[in-house]
Amino acid sequence: MNNETLIEKYLSSKTNDNTKKSYGHDLKLFSEFINKNLMEIDMFDAIDYFNSIDNKSPATFNRRLLSVRDFYNFYIEAEYYHKNNPTNRVKRKKLDYEGKTKPLQVDQIVKLIKLIKNKIKIYTKNNDKFNRNLQLRNLSLIMCDVNGGFRASELLELTFDRLDIENCRIELLATDTKGKDKRIVNFDSNVMGYLNDYLEIRDDFLKGKESEYVFVSKSGLPLGYSDYLKIVKAYGKEIDIENLTTHDLRSTYIVNVYKATGNDLVKTQKIINHKSLAQTRRYTNIEIDETELIKLPTARL
Numbered sequence: 001m002n003n004e005t006l007i008e009k010y011l012s013s014k015t016n017d018n019t020k021k022s023y024g025h026d027l028k029l030f031s032e033f034i035n036k037n038l039m040e041i042d043m044f045d046a047i048d049y050f051n052s053i054d055n056k057s058p059a060t061f062n063r064r065l066l067s068v069r070d071f072y073n074f075y076i077e078a079e080y081y082h083k084n085n086p087t088n089r090v091k092r093k094k095l096d097y098e099g100k101t102k103p104l105q106v107d108q109i110v111k112l113i114k115l116i117k118n119k120i121k122i123y124t125k126n127n128d129k130f131n132r133n134l135q136l137r138n139l140s141l142i143m144c145d146v147n148g149g150f151r152a153s154e155l156l157e158l159t160f161d162r163l164d165i166e167n168c169r170i171e172l173l174a175t176d177t178k179g180k181d182k183r184i185v186n187f188d189s190n191v192m193g194y195l196n197d198y199l200e201i202r203d204d205f206l207k208g209k210e211s212e213y214v215f216v217s218k219s220g221l222p223l224g225y226s227d228y229l230k231i232v233k234a235y236g237k238e239i240d241i242e243n244l245t246t247h248d249l250r251s252t253y254i255v256n257v258y259k260a261t262g263n264d265l266v267k268t269q270k271i272i273n274h275k276s277l278a279q280t281r282r283y284t285n286i287e288i289d290e291t292e293l294i295k296l297p298t299a300r301l
Helices: 003-011 017-034 043-052 058-077 106-125 129-148 152-156 189-201 225-238 246-260 265-272 277-281
Strands: 169-172 183-186
Touching: 003 017, 003 058, 017 043, 017 058, 043 058, 106 129, 106 225, 129 152, 129 189, 129 225, 129 246, 152 225, 152 246, 225 246, 246 265, 265 277
Parallel strands: none
Antiparallel strands: 169 183
8 A cells, every 4th residue: 555545544433523633644744754654663763753743843743753653553553564663663742731730629610601601691691692592502611621630632522432421420431532442421410410411402503504523613614722722721711720721630630539539540541541550640550430430529519
């Protein structure tokens, strides 16, 4: 297969249009630099390429590394590429927020939720259905985030077949998570109530179209990361938290789980699906009941 065909076959394994677009762009740039069949390269070719883009921002560098690494994992699993992953020697760059997470205090989360609820009341009073619906969506997103600790990609790429409303849980398969492990997230019924409120009005965004994705934009497309980040940052400014990020919401969940488990680092690692204790320790093998509901202080807001 030529490089174009190799990339197209790999992208066909992805379901999210945004993922296909960004990974496809990254792999095209990689292919153009390598300038030979992608099944013939070795780790030195990969190192040369990533050295050539070392001046890129950490986020861009890491995304391209993820794209290329996942591409080769796909063909290694398919037994089409018969070497070790050529990106194994390439290290991801440390992002600006890593090591400087800003978990929110419970009173800050209370302020955030109250802010959105007040917006819903105002828009409802003014018969502004469109903006009220946007706030209902945002409220459900943020409540899922601070009570589920999702990575942004996991939440934004969430599809209905992963959603178990009756049992108040979300089941992510290994293919959905960064760590490539299945993860089950159990919610308090109050959190699922916010999600149900959004799902009741979700069709208003779709305007007759269909989408397998739970969270959609005002135009009915899957909600993108940049849009979600803008939403979170805007709310943060309104409650005097500068540069609030989606990662801060995840770190809030991790810290709250750590406290709720009696400062049990190993149990926290298991719940949040980290590969190592070192990862979990940055935010602060035991068997746990995966159906257990962890009581969080942010769930009953």
